[in-house]
Every structure is written in C-alpha cells, then in structure tokens.
Amino acid sequence: MFESLSDRLTGALKDLRGKGRLSGADIDATCREIRLALLEADVALPVVRTFIAKIKERAKGAEVSGALNPAQQVVKIVNEELIGILGGETRRLQFAKTPPTVIMLAGLQGSGKTTLAGKLAKWLKDQGHTPLLVACDLQRPGAVNQLQIVGERAGAAVFAPHPGTSVGGGENPLGISAADPIEVARAGVEEARAKQYDVVVVDTAGRLGIDADLMAQAAGIRDAVQPDETLFVLDAMIGQDAVSTAEAFRAGVGFTGVVLTKLDGDARGGAALSVREVTGEPILFASTGEKLEDFDVFHPDRMSSRILG
Numbered sequence: 493m494f495e496s497l498s499d500r501l502t503g504a505l506k507d508l509r510g511k512g513r514l515s516g517a518d519i520d521a522t523c524r525e526i527r528l529a530l531l532e533a534d535v536a537l538p539v540v541r542t543f544i545a546k547i548k549e550r551a552k553g554a555e556v557s558g559a560l561n562p563a564q565q566v567v568k569i570v571n572e573e574l575i576g577i578l579g580g581e582t583r584r585l586q587f588a589k590t591p592p593t594v595i596m597l598a599g600l601q602g603s604g605k606t607t608l609a610g611k612l613a614k615w616l617k618d619q620g621h622t623p624l625l626v627a628c629d630l631q632r633p634g635a636v637n638q639l640q641i642v643g644e645r646a647g648a649a650v651f652a653p654h655p656g657t658s659v660g661g662g663e664n665p666l667g668i669s670a671a672d673p674i675e676v677a678r679a680g681v682e683e684a685r686a687k688q689y690d691v692v693v694v695d696t697a698g699r700l701g702i703d704a705d706l707m708a709q710a711a712g713i714r715d716a717v718q719p720d721e722t723l724f725v726l727d728a729m730i731g732q733d734a735v736s737t738a739e740a741f742r743a744g745v746g747f748t749g750v751v752l753t754k755l756d757g758d759a760r761g762g763a764a765l766s767v768r769e770v771t772g773e774p775i776l777f778a779s780t781g782e783k784l785e786d787f788d789v790f791h792p793d794r795m796s797s798r799i800l801g
C-alpha cells in the first residue's frame with residue numbers, strides 16, 4: 493500500500509531540490525502535484541483540500557533559515573501535516589480502572605473483525621493481560637468457529653453460546669439464547685467478571701453493506717456491555733467507500749478508535765489517510781496480514797515516514 497502515493501509525493505518534492513529560494517509559483521506547482529497524488533490515492537476531497545491549504549500557507553510563510561534548505565523545509569511541513577491527518581500522537585488503548593476492560597469490535601462483514609479479535613488477544617496476552625473473546629457474530633456461518641480457532645491460536649479463552657463451546661465448561665451453563673447476540677455479549681462480560689479475565693473482546697456481526705438492523709444490533713450490544721473502547725474495523729482496501737462506511741458507523745454505533753486492516757494490500761491508501769480527519773477518531777492499530785503477528789499499534793509518525801520514503 494501507499495507505493496504509488498509515495499512515489500508521487502517524493503517525485504513532487506524532489507523537483508524542489510537544488511532551488512535556493514522557493515517562489516510562490518514553485519510552491520503552487522508542488523502543491524498541485526501533491527493534490528493530484530492524494531486524489532489519485534483516493535483520499536477524501538475535504539481532507540485533501542484542508543491538507544493542501546495548510547501546506548501552502550505554511551510553505552509560503554516559512555522562514556528560510558536554520559539548517560534546512562527550502563526544499564527540506566517543505567518536506568518537513570508535508571511530513572508534519574501528514575502526521576497530523578494520521579492523528580498526531582500515538583493513541584494507546586485505554587484500559588478500565590476496574591477490570592474487565594470491555595472492547596467491542598464493529599465493522600462490515602469481511603473487514604477483519606474476527607481475525608482482529610485473535611490478534612488483539614495475542615497482543616494483550618503478550619502485555620500480560622488475560623483476555624476473553626466473546627462470540628457475538630451469530631450471523632455469519634462459521635464466525636463462532638473461526639473465533640474459537642483464532643482464540644486457540646492466540647492461547648485465549650473464547651466465550652460462545654453453543655453447547656460444548658462455552659468457557660464455562662460445556663453445556664451452555666448460562667442457558668442463554670444462542671440467537672441473541674446482546675444476551676451473549678452481556679453473559680460474556682459476566683463470565684469475565686466471574687472468572688477474572690481482565691479484558692473482554694466482543695466480536696460482533698457485520699453485513700456486506702450498511703444496514704439498519706446491523707446498526708441496531710451493534711448499538712444494543714454497546715448499550716448492554718458499555719464498552720471502554722469501541723473499535724471500528726476498517727478494511728483499507730475499500731477505497732472511497734471507507735468514508736461513508738465510517739460515517740455510518742459513527743452515527744449508528746459510535747466508536748472510540750479505528751483499526752485499519754489489510755494494509756498489506758495493494759490499494760491506494762486513501763482510506764487510511766482520510767478516516768481520522770473524517771471521523772475525528774484516532775487510529776489505534778494496524779493489521780498487515782492474515783497471521784496473528786501481522787499486527788501492531790499504529791504510529792502516525794512512522795506511517796508518514798513510510799509514505800514519504
């Protein structure tokens with residue numbers, strides 16, 4: 493991801509090298525190139541507009557002084573503004589003062605929620621936590637089973653509503669309805685309290701597109717478990733649709749952070765660059781493959797450096 497954006501941006505900035513002073517026309521030409529590069533990468537138009545306006549203003553006002561030549565100064569400004577649209581500081585996962593911390597995952601079907609549940613479980617375990625995964629995706633055939641498989645790989649317990657699969661030891665001891673994800677979510681948090689798991693990760697159902705029932709169900713789960721973090725899982729490959737999907741989830745469920753998945757793909761990267769600005773919520777984690785370890789905390793500065801080459 494970001495390869496062509498990266499090439500275009502470094503190309504645009506390279507043209508400034510060797511210039512002793514930058515004229516207004518130089519800066520305008522560079523900004524035009526940057527604008528095209530961002531639009532081509534599918535970055536949302538309002539994000540591009542604000543970004544370019546800031547670069548222009550700062551580049552034109554920049555004092556030619558210090559150790560940086562004018563071209564380096566523009567690169568520095570672009571880097572800082574890129575870090576800004578990616579969220580600025582690294583935002584860490586927030587844990588509840590009194591465990592269990594409840595983390596709810598929301599997003600479209602196929603965005604990578606179940607895979608993420610396993611990744612988060614491994615990451616949490618590596619940090620010394622004791623996570624419990626709760627299977628509330630009761631819509632997609634195989635989702636419960638898939639969660640059990642990733643949970644097992646991560647060495648984490650899984651709470652599921654089916655006989656023989658619950659952490660409680662077999663016969664669905666809580667007697668909850670297998671068809672009601674809200675009840676399963678509530679019972680999962682109870683289970684964590686009773687058995688002293690300190691983090692609960694609630695996997696929820698997604699649909700292929702935005703859908704009122706899906707939103708109502710996710711909102712019901714949210715109300716039942718009162719998550720400390722609701723993570724919106726966004727497939728970075730979906731391009732321009734990312735913005736409307738994120739906005740729909742923000743309005744329908746609300747979230748406290750974003751997880752970008754499939755950053756290993758060859759999409760143009762606009763979703764990653766737009767989602768923070770469009771939703772106002774930070775990106776917390778990035779997923780870069782199907783394996784449990786293809787996952788890390790998202791660092792805006794590192795991502796910007798990668799894009800600028």
Ligand code: GDP
Pocket residue numbers: 599600601602603604605606607608632698753754755756757779780781782786
């Ligand atoms: P869910 O429907 O939201 O639970 O999505 P899944 O977790 O089942 O993921 C959908 C597909 O995307 C699966 O085939 C995953 O292996 C794959 N997947 C998830 N995350 C990533 C990622 O970061 N990179 C790649 N390449 N594939 C991923």
